Amino acid sequence: xxxPRLVLVGPMGVGKSTVGRLLAERLDVGYRDTDDDIVAxxxxxxxxxxxxxxxxxxxxxxKAAVATALAEHLGVLALGGGAVLDADTRALLAPHPVVYLxxxxxxxxxxxxxxxARPLLAVNPRKQWRELMEARRHLYEEVATAVVTxxxxxxxxxxxxxxxxx
Ligand code: S3P
Numbered sequence: 001x002x003x004p005r006l007v008l009v010g011p012m013g014v015g016k017s018t019v020g021r022l023l024a025e026r027l028d029v030g031y032r033d034t035d036d037d038i039v040a041x042x043x044x045x046x047x048x049x050x051x052x053x054x055x056x057x058x059x060x061x062x063k064a065a066v067a068t069a070l071a072e073h074l075g076v077l078a079l080g081g082g083a084v085l086d087a088d089t090r091a092l093l094a095p096h097p098v099v100y101l102x103x104x105x106x107x108x109x110x111x112x113x114x115x116x117a118r119p120l121l122a123v124n125p126r127k128q129w130r131e132l133m134e135a136r137r138h139l140y141e142e143v144a145t146a147v148v149t150x151x152x153x154x155x156x157x158x159x160x161x162x163x164x165x166x
Contacts, residue, residue, distance in 0.1 A: 003070055003096050004077040005029050006166065009140050010101035011132065012081040013112035014150055015158060019101060020078040022159040029075030034065040034083065041065070046080075063089055070096070081132075084139040093143045099162045100144035102137075105129050107151050 005027055008016045017033055024031035035046055038061050042049060049058045063086050069077050070092055083089055103111070108129045141147065146165035150158050 002074070004032075004073050004075060005097070006076050006162075007070075007093060007096050007098045008076065008078040008101060008162075009084055009093075009098055009143060010081065010150075011103065011108060011129075011136070011140075013108060014081075014101045014103050015155055016078040016081075016101060018155045019150075019158050019162065020076045022155055023162060024076040026159060026163060027076065030073065031076050031078075032069055032073045033078045034062060034069050035078075035080045037065045037069060038062060038080075059086065062086075067092060082136070084136065084143055090139065090143050097145050097166060098143050099165060100140040100147045101150050101158065101162075102140070102147055103150045105133055108133070 006023060008020050008023075010016055020033065021031050038049070038058075039045060042061065044052075046058065049061065059082070062080055062083055066079055066083050066086075066089050079089075084093075105126070109126050112125065112129075146162070148158060148161045148165055153161070
């Protein structure tokens with residue numbers, strides 16, 4: 001099978017980029033992140049894209065970025081937290097090993113706090129987290145070949161658990 005050795009999905013702030021880089025090191029492969037790809041291609045931050053053009057436009061860019069990265073990248077690939085909202089994207093993930101990094105709502109609030117760079121949490125972080133998790137948990141589970149909880153674990157421990165789950 002061609003394509004990434006491993007795809008990481010899960011909510012923002014769960015540690016996909018930190019753990020993704022550690023996993024790439026351990027597997028001796030490259031690391032890629034579709035949010036970074038979008039920022040590089042667009043020449044502006046994700047938050048600016050949301051403000052200037054709206055979420056729908058961002059989702060279209062994200063869908064294209066994920067399809068490209070899945071076709072091109074052979075290492076560890078981290079997707080933005082909302083990438084799984086798209087049914088075509090979920091279908092594209094089917095042949096690949098996908099690890100869902102999970103965390104509970106209180107952990108999420110603690111980790112991301114009032115981070116204004118995360119446009120989906122700007123108003124009421126706890127309520128918005130709860131709604132996001134409820135809307136998305138089943139989508140993460142649908143695409144995942146393994147679920148690894150990050151609650152109370154260091155990035156190194158999460159990395160080891162993900163390797164064990166592969
Ligand atoms: C989003 C997650 C973010 C980024 C954008 C939207 C989401 O990615 O794509 O702010 O809908 O959950 P990270 O999960 O990498 O923070």
